[in-house]
Amino acid sequence: MNVKAQYRVGGSGLRENWFIGAGFGAQFFYGDHNRQMYFWDRVVPAYELHAGKWFTSGLGLRLALNGLQNHGVTQNGSHGTGEIYDASKWLEKQEFGYMNVHGDVMFDLMNMIEGYDYQRWHVIPYVGLGMMFTWEVPRSNEISANLGIFNTCYINESFDFTIDVRGSMVNDRFDGEQGGRSDEGMLTLAFGLIYKINYTDWNRPRWEAPPRRGPRRADAAKRLTSELRLSEYDALKKYKDDREVVRQEVAVLVPLPSATVQL
Incomplete structure (x- = not known):
């Protein structure tokens, strides 16, 4: 992650x-x-x-x-x-x-x-x-x-x-x-x-002090929690998608045996 x-x-x-x-x-x-x-x-x-x-x-x-x-x-x-x-x-x-x-x-x-x-x-x-x-x-x-x-x-x-x-x-x-x-x-x-x-919004890597108290700290914690949850969801979804792709590839490469009809 x-x-x-x-x-x-x-x-x-x-x-x-x-x-x-x-x-x-x-x-x-x-x-x-x-x-x-x-x-x-x-x-x-x-x-x-x-x-x-x-x-x-x-x-x-x-x-x-x-x-x-x-x-x-x-x-x-x-x-x-x-x-x-x-x-x-x-x-x-x-x-x-x-x-x-x-x-x-x-x-x-x-x-x-x-x-x-x-x-x-x-x-x-x-x-x-x-x-x-x-x-x-x-x-x-x-x-x-x-x-x-x-x-x-x-x-x-x-x-x-x-x-x-x-x-x-x-x-x-x-x-x-x-x-x-x-x-x-x-x-x-x-x-x-x-x-x-030539003013720029300091979009290059820059030093910023983390919020220490009050609403700014609570907002930062909430934002970080949301980002972590989203990352976990994306990782789980990717894992499920990868499993489905593997299952389909195995089904194509190794077909299930068909029933033999005897007359």
Whole structure:
């Protein structure tokens, strides 16, 4: 009796399961003195573009570009606008453009834990490294560490709605002013869309976690029982058919003796 494996491991081809996306939202910069600002004075628009590929239903890579401007305050005039924010603390308003280019490793926890299903909400933690730079004087180029959660919601086979929550960290000297902090960076929340390219339904062998509890486990057990019963029925039917074929062949090859009539 052959029983098919329900949970398997595998990936996609080179041209399959790519995606591109864009997002828009808000972010704020945390630097040496920005904690002394009102929260809404720190919030600025955030933009992002990204592209990547899923190698399995649970593991993917992407390249992302984020920006575009930061607001803060400074005491040494670095990226200062000339407008005083708080004279009692020698704080001047600060603005500068920046870009953060980074590569991320992405883990689709929903597919890993619950088994593959594309028509649902997906929680996708990611971690990555990149380069954050500003082209305004004083210029700066620093390695950035990025950690976030990328959430996707199925719309159709071409598009997903996305929510990206990300923290980015760089060296304290990035904004041109060094203080008591060892780092500075951005916290970002962005909403967007992704477009799926050559999307496939992971019909190749793939990893799927078995259901552990509740209705899904009961359904799986019921389905497995039905498949086993059907296999047993097919095996018994084949056995009976084979016996009938053998009986007919024997009857043809060895005819029964006929009665002899004596006159």
